[in-house]
Amino acid sequence: MIIMNLYTHKSANIQKTWLLISLFLILIIFIGWVVSLVFENPVILYIFVGFSLAMNILAYWFSDKIALSIARAKPVERRELPELYNIVENLSIAAGLPMPQLYIINEPQLNAFATGRNPKNSAVAVTTGALQRLNRTELEGVLAHELSHIGNRDILVSTIAVVLSGVIAMIADIFLRMMFWGRGNRREGGALILLAAIAAAILAPFAAMLLRLAVSRKREFLADASGALLTRYPEGLASALEKIGNDSNLMRSASDATAHLYISNPFRGKERASWFVRLFMTHPPIEDRIRVLRGMRM
Numbered sequence: 001m002i003i004m005n006l007y008t009h010k011s012a013n014i015q016k017t018w019l020l021i022s023l024f025l026i027l028i029i030f031i032g033w034v035v036s037l038v039f040e041n042p043v044i045l046y047i048f049v050g051f052s053l054a055m056n057i058l059a060y061w062f063s064d065k066i067a068l069s070i071a072r073a074k075p076v077e078r079r080e081l082p083e084l085y086n087i088v089e090n091l092s093i094a095a096g097l098p099m100p101q102l103y104i105i106n107e108p109q110l111n112a113f114a115t116g117r118n119p120k121n122s123a124v125a126v127t128t129g130a131l132q133r134l135n136r137t138e139l140e141g142v143l144a145h146e147l148s149h150i151g152n153r154d155i156l157v158s159t160i161a162v163v164l165s166g167v168i169a170m171i172a173d174i175f176l177r178m179m180f181w182g183r184g185n186r187r188e189g190g191a192l193i194l195l196a197a198i199a200a201a202i203l204a205p206f207a208a209m210l211l212r213l214a215v216s217r218k219r220e221f222l223a224d225a226s227g228a229l230l231t232r233y234p235e236g237l238a239s240a241l242e243k244i245g246n247d248s249n250l251m252r253s254a255s256d257a258t259a260h261l262y263i264s265n266p267f268r269g270k271e272r273a274s275w276f277v278r279l280f281m282t283h284p285p286i287e288d289r290i291r292v293l294r295g296m297r298m
Helices: 004-038 043-069 082-095 130-133 136-151 155-182 190-231 233-247 287-295
Strands: 074-075 102-105 111-118 119-125
Touching: 004 043, 043 102, 043 111, 043 119, 074 082, 074 130, 082 102, 082 136, 082 287, 102 130, 111 136, 111 155, 119 130, 130 136, 136 155, 136 233, 190 233, 190 287, 233 287
Parallel strands: 102 119
Antiparallel strands: 074 102, 111 119
């Protein structure tokens, strides 16, 4: 029953994710269409669409390298960390996944993330703090969570969502600058189009951010459940999340662009914020995740 519920939820989440990605594209096209009306130039719409597609292609091939570079992650060999390699190798075999490339982030904070465009081209990065302060079962729970992101294709979907939201924000910023420095539409009714365009430019990044965060939060719950199913020991990940939630170390390499990739928000101190602040968090509250894990029956 657990397996059926898990994979039913996974299938439904994948469908919802592609729906959100479609909404991103609609937002880009809508902004481009409004801008083309304001400046009476249909070429602008084609530029907007072409630019977004080009960004997606670039992100598909290089997103993992960008994420690892931002995190200042360094590749490691089996001889350097044989225990880490053995854990990931065993979990990969159990999950039916190819062995990902392993990276280390020299940070005291307890954290980890997975990236890559597909299981054959994936990577898992772990902080030195996690290696030093988590016991073996806790570390297995964290790594199983990250491998589940790879198996569930979360790493590609999350990258696409981030890129599209970034494109929307960039386009909106460019458009607002054009509105202040350009002439805009002088025809009858042009003022209404102008107001609509400004509203779209202001609201589009906000909508894009909400859609991206919605994808990220749902994926974390699914990866928790998938990871617990993989290890057959939910308490391992639950215990690790408890330590992560009590960890006050800051992460120097933390970035808004990659925060949603980590198993926990690298910006500490926001987990117990108000409901309004939680609306904009990239992760569900850790206490909610622990409660779900400890309610699972294997």
